[in-house]
Amino acid sequence: MKRFVMIAAVSILMLPSPGKASTLEDKIMKGKQISSDNMKGNCLACHAIQGAEMPGNLGPPLLQMKLRYPKRKVLHDQIWDATKKNPQSIMPPFGKHGILTHEEVDLVVDYMYSL
Amino acid sequence: MKQTLFKRSLALLLVLVAMMAARQVVAADFQANVQTDIKVFRDFFAARFPEVKFADYANGVYAIDADACQQWKEIEEFPPYSIAVEDGKVLFEKPFANGKTYTAYFQNGGVVRQNYPYYDEKKGTVVTLEMAINECRVANGEKPLEYKGGDIAKISAYMAFISRGKPVDVKVESEGAYKAYMKGKEFFYAKRGQLNMSCAGCHVKYAGGWVRSEILSPALGHTTHFPVFRSKWGEIGTLHKRYGGCSDNIGAKSFAAQSEEYRNLEFFETVMSNGLSFNGPASRK
């Protein structure tokens, strides 16, 4: 009986937990969706991303983002409100102006870090 | 007694002369300020696009991009706005119910594009060509036309067409005119909307840049070629229709066509294009 209970307990613990936070791959995919959505990030309007068609060129190309923004918070803040660093910036304040939530900006950062 | 009266009258006269002189100085200030603004504006684009001839700015993106220019030249062989011009001629020449026509209001057979926009001292506001067309209609017992497209755009297209080549020379010669000019200037440079963008952001600072596959047109020459047959609209439309669309695009609530805000903006933009020639109507993407 004890053995049975032990085996059952171990089997249950080995099951993947339903409803837990998604994997990094999921996050990157969600971040990419938000970035491509022209009602949300619409990043390609102004930034080139490798492999994307007909990108704009008003902003710098988005590559080597982990190298350029090693601190996650700095990139998050830049997307949240680019005018804080540069008041002249044409980049919309995606967070401050209510276009993206903090969660969405986090997912975009996850996607950026994959570029 | 006589001497005191004489002294007082002289003093009053001197004060009046001083006031007049002051007004002249202030008026000269307006004009000097506006001239400075025009020079700064032109110099910016001359530095950004050194190969582009000044007169060519009236052609917008087609002046600054060779590929787009080639495509546009091909379109110009059978201009999509020509039907609107023909329709506009018919509308312009058709008498009102009272027997009069637009020529009773507009001189030179309607070759008056170059007179608009202007600051009307009596009305205390900027008057545009489309506004004047409706004023003419209402003065003759007709209903005013909708301002974004349709008949008013066709009439405006015809009048622009017959006025082609006339110089852009908008005057800012009074305090009222300068106030309207400055309101237009503020509108042009201020960021607005959820996207926090300004006219100047796209059409000055990033003029010539790409937004996806579209080139941002330079603001110099912006208003010379309206109304336009825009492929996106599939028909002829007015400058204020375009202003409204731009406002929408950046997440700002658009103003009504021919609102004071858009008339002041048109006033400022046209002053910045002083020295170019009117070349409407035009075709655009």
Add this chain to the structure above:
Amino acid sequence: MDQLHENKEKTMISRILFVAALIAVMLSTGELSAEVITTKVLIEQADAARKEAASIGYEWRDTASLITKAKEALANGQEEDAQKLARKALIEGQQALEQGRLMSKQWEIYIPKS
């Protein structure tokens, strides 16, 4: 004297009990729920901010329709949706007003230099 006091007390108690019952009924039917009150306040604040931004020419495109949708959701008993929409509208109204105030003061710094 005692009788008078006793009667007054009885009336007081019955009154208090009546009001308590009324509140209980209203709470149970959702008429006075904290959620609803919060959403209504948010909607009012959002509209006030939107109007003030409009008065200086800086109203945003979607704020009015967000407020309308919030009101509709509230009327349909969709309290969670209503509150989400109301919060979004409030952020928009406040940010538009802040933007307008800033621009009115210092639009000239945004004139591109080169």
